[in-house]
Amino acid sequence: MATKNDMESQRLDDAARAGWLYYVAGNTQDEIAIKLGVSRQSAQRLVSLATKSRLIKVRLDHPIARCMELAHRLTEKYGLLNCEIVPSDPGAPDSTLGLSQSGAGYIEQQLRAKEPKILTFGTGRVLRACVAQISTMDCPQHRIVSLVGNMMPDGSASAYNVINRLADKVKAVHYPMPLPVIASSIEELKMLHEQKPIKSNLELARRADAAFVGIGHLGDHAPMYEDGFLDASDVESLLRAGAVGEIVGWVFDEKGSILKHPLNARVASAPLTINPENPVFGLAAGQSKIAAIRGAMLGNLINSLITNEYTAERLLQS
């Protein structure tokens, strides 16, 4: 007598056959139904059983495959909206090479939209490189808003002139922030934030349809230090308070909580608010940024990530 097990394995055999005819021989499910002498629906069920039981192995033979896999796993692990992994140069896994092309792609995608959008931007090397990658286009319908002040401590304009360059290229209206990154006192900050144009900038930032920010790390060669926004003692004090990274000046710890620290109280940038519908892209890669990136994701400071293979792997460990 035919046991349950036999039936089962007979069914799997049929599924394998159907799967083979479908995926390898390229038959339609109609043809398979005829050849196997079952109804079309049954053939469909067999094919789908074959895939669900993983009888059919699909492989993608292209270097991108690994990146896609990593992106998928990161999306799952950190609940991201978007995630893009660019291949690492095995010789220079720390390099941010390639991030800019990918980021530029996403920025252009936003800009191609017909309906008017508000796009906000941080600063930094990676974003500047992104903007350099963007093709000139004509998007007067969009508004480009800076999240962060463009005044260097010495009063000069920021060297990473992200939004000006971008606005130039794509002919969109832009709203820079004529502010320092960190005000000299809480009083000054208050006063600055009460200026009409600044207020309206902050309001725009709040309503952003998409945001693109770099993620800085704290510690040696921290960008906030190298660019002169913080001095060595600031950095040390922040590190002692648990700082691992920074986005548009807001310093956060390994869980992604904005530090309760006097320096954070003077940060003049727009607050980091996330609407889960709208992407907030973090762009960063490299050994030194790993804790910062992980924190930013855990604390929901960003919901979309662009990084490289090496960094992605490290983010998946632990």
Next chain:
Amino acid sequence: MATKNDMESQRLDDAARAGWLYYVAGNTQDEIAIKLGVSRQSAQRLVSLATKSRLIKVRLDHPIARCMELAHRLTEKYGLLNCEIVPSDPGAPDSTLGLSQSGAGYIEQQLRAKEPKILTFGTGRVLRACVAQISTMDCPQHRIVSLVGNMMPDGSASAYNVINRLADKVKAVHYPMPLPVIASSIEELKMLHEQKPIKSNLELARRADAAFVGIGHLGDHAPMYEDGFLDASDVESLLRAGAVGEIVGWVFDEKGSILKHPLNARVASAPLTINPENPVFGLAAGQSKIAAIRGAMLGNLINSLITNEYTAERLLQS
């Protein structure tokens, strides 16, 4: 500036991405279109490009009971080392569809070995299809040797460029045979075989760890005839002498004995020697090849077989 090549490879990247999202991640083409920021039709084209460019490799990983059974009986009957039967498309039992996936599996298995191996290859449609199925990998430790000349009668290089393509994909050293398949005279053959590089190729072939050859039939549509290595009168003369098939040019009868025939005396290919420890795979299927396959097995010209269900059944009759 973006070169044509860049564009091309960018497009393949996108195709790979789309293919991954479709086949691995199970997205619909609509979703892919949104994620990649293109129209649905373009997404469809990318997916289909991914399959057409053979970026997507599908294999069936299930021992279909009937095929296993057939393989087992063939192994017994003909004393084989390996035997793999792939399902037949009942509508096209003659087709060699599927052999290539299976063959590719065995070839990859050999290539995955750490210790250096010498692998030898014949030519033909099926082997070419096998090579197309193989994933790119990095195996500089192995040597890939051709058993058969790559020069067409008109002096051009063989259309089935099996070992070049393979070596390309897996980055192994390769040793083509810069020879015709059949020399114009015994003297010429002698002379050719005395050339140093050819001699060393033949020596490598003798020491092969595994061999993969197609099996050709003689008669109507014989590959040796269609590819211009033999003319109609040659074929007729060979058939009169009892020819049923051919491997890398060596023509044999239904018992698998290499024919004593003037044409065989001019075959420039490496001799078919079998070390019973090492697999010599024959790949072939179809009505017209049955006598040839049976001969090859009886005469110990091969000791491993990859064929399809239909052919396996016929080989077990009689």
Next chain:
DNA sequence: TATTTATTTGAATAAATGCTCACACAAGAT
């Protein structure tokens, strides 16, 4: 045995995919 419960089936229908065509756009030729 009667009854319940779970599976399987095919029909209908919804969704997704593939194809054809006309058009737009760019590179190269005239």
Next chain:
DNA sequence: ATCTTGTGTGAGCATTTATTCAAATAAATA
């Protein structure tokens, strides 16, 4: 500058595939 020629694009439509649902069948339980 104008004309081919080829390539890529999106719209519309045809085909194929997936899902839903109600009926049928088989298995399990009382």
